Amino acid sequence: MNKDSNGYTFLFAIILVAVVGTSLASLSVGLKPRQAKNVEVKKKMDILGAIKIESTRKTATEVYSKYILSDECLIINDLGEVVDGDAFKVDIKKEYRDKKLPVTARNYPLYVANIDGSKKYIIPMVGSGLWGPIWGYIAVNEDKKSIFGAVFDHKTETPGLGAEIKTAAFQKQFVNELISDNGTYKKMRIVKDGSGSSKEFTVDGITGGTITSKGVEEMLDRTVQVYVNYFNK
Structure with a gap:
């Protein structure tokens, strides 16, 4: 050739x-x-x-x-009712991306931990930041209303701005905050006026990262109230 x-x-x-x-x-x-x-x-x-x-x-x-007490981990639906399945195998990121999946059909895993004889309930969540997906986990104390710890992460948020949601300085603000008051769900607000430390159900947002901060707020609000329904049951 x-x-x-x-x-x-x-x-x-x-x-x-x-x-x-x-x-x-x-x-x-x-x-x-x-x-x-x-x-x-x-x-x-x-x-x-x-x-x-x-x-x-x-x-x-x-x-x-x-x-982690694997035998006590479970899945709930949007009404806070327990459903069948393996909590660890639920891919909440995939379910969140699936726009054809009705909200009422989504699964909500709940992980249970034992820390020095005290149970902690770990809630996973996923949402949207400025440039891409964000996600996180909050651990609720045995009283089922106060936050023990929180971690957040992202895929493509701006370094020094929205990416700061994964820093300890931002995450530690959630410790001891409440997710409910007398059994009633309370929305966690993330503010930019610096008043987060002086008000209940409020934390300070990231300076220059307003959209990402609000993404965390929306993610918390949409997810946590489902688990409060379960805790009340």
Whole structure:
């Protein structure tokens, strides 16, 4: 075949694309189990973070089994009623992205931990920031109304602005805040006027990260009231 012809060029390109495509597909399939394991470990680290337990990718699974009462973890629906299923296997990010899935059909996992003889109830949540998804976990004390700990994270928020939701300075503001008053759900407000520390059910937002802060507020409001319904039951 004439190597200077158009036919040769097209044939070479087709073969190259086929070889590279096959290699990438094989690599992707081969790495799927490892990717799934990494997602599982990160999830366990985040859950532990909400109850102020440090872990690494190497220790997360062992530490998780020590503190999380897997047989007491459960799933509730939007009415706060318990439904069947494995709480850890629920992908709330996937359900949130699925615009065809009715809100009433979403699953709400609840993780239960034991810290020095005291139970903590860990609530996962997902929402939208300025540039992409945000998510987090809050741990509620055994009284089922006060927050023990909180962790938040993001995918693409701006460093120094919206990305600050994952810092300890922002997250520690939620400790001891209430999610309900006498059994009545109370919305957590995130404000930018600096009054968060002086008012109930209020924390200070991120300076210059108003949209991300409001994203956290919406995420909390939409999610936590479902769990308050469950706690009241």
